[in-house]
Amino acid sequence: MSKRHAAKYKIDRRMGQNIWGRPKSPVNKREYGPGQHGQRRKSKVSDFGTQLKAKQKLKGYYGNISEKQFRATYTEAVRVKGDTGENLIGLLERRLDAVVYRAKFVPTVFAARQFVNHGHIKINGRRVNIPSYKVKIGDVIEIKEASRQMALVIEASQSGERDTPDYLEVDHGKMTVKMSRIPTLTEVPYPVQMEPSLVVEFYSR
Incomplete structure (x- = not known):
């Protein structure tokens, strides 16, 4: 069993979205963050926070792969000719x-x-x-x-x-x-909107 398997619904709760489209996701019942203060987390999110969330959501979707591995995939996407965000999605789908x-x-x-x-x-x-x-x-x-x-x-x-x-x-x-x-972003059947352009902005800071 993957050591991250038990955390998959925690990722949904943290993101506030059912990122795999699974019927048993807790977000289907509670669209707010985990913990006793989850419902109060409504403060405005900064640009950095928005970019970070986009990265965490995309990284989490592919089995919550490690940051080191995800960063290496991004670096490879930068080296490939073309749009970095599209390249990143293509590499993840491969x-x-x-x-x-x-x-x-x-x-x-x-x-x-x-x-x-x-x-x-x-x-x-x-x-x-x-x-x-x-x-x-x-x-x-x-x-x-x-x-x-x-x-x-x-x-x-x-x-x-x-x-x-x-x-x-x-x-x-x-x-x-x-x-x-190799698929483009629009061809990949994500249950929720993924924003690889924000991931590129996050790593380009």
Whole structure:
């Protein structure tokens, strides 16, 4: 189990949004921050606070990855030609755990990280157990044959809670997925608005 798994609803409460669109999120009942003073936190947020929240929300969405790893992804996005915010989203969506989650092989991105870590995934026939592995266009990602009948996998693939995005070619019969192109921000099915431009402003200070 991911050590951050138990904190996923705390992230929702802190952000004041149901960032994964999950029906069990506490924000569905209480749209205010955690703690006894949560309802009183209505003060005006500074530009820095707005940028920080945008960064924490995006970082939290991908399994609350570490600051060091997220900053490294941002640095890579800066080096790539084009819009830094769009590049950042493209790099995050290329993470192996994100692709496994988007393909509906598992129910949450936290479960995707654990699933990859435990060696259930192959890429182009080779086992890969690094959640942050960057998937390339055309790579064939598949669940190991011995793992395809796990209850977690069957339930996730049959769930109507979310759809698979158009930039992935998913075959739930063979339990395979390929990334056909790097998505833009508007193509990524975030349940809430993500603002990578504010993340760029945060790191550009």
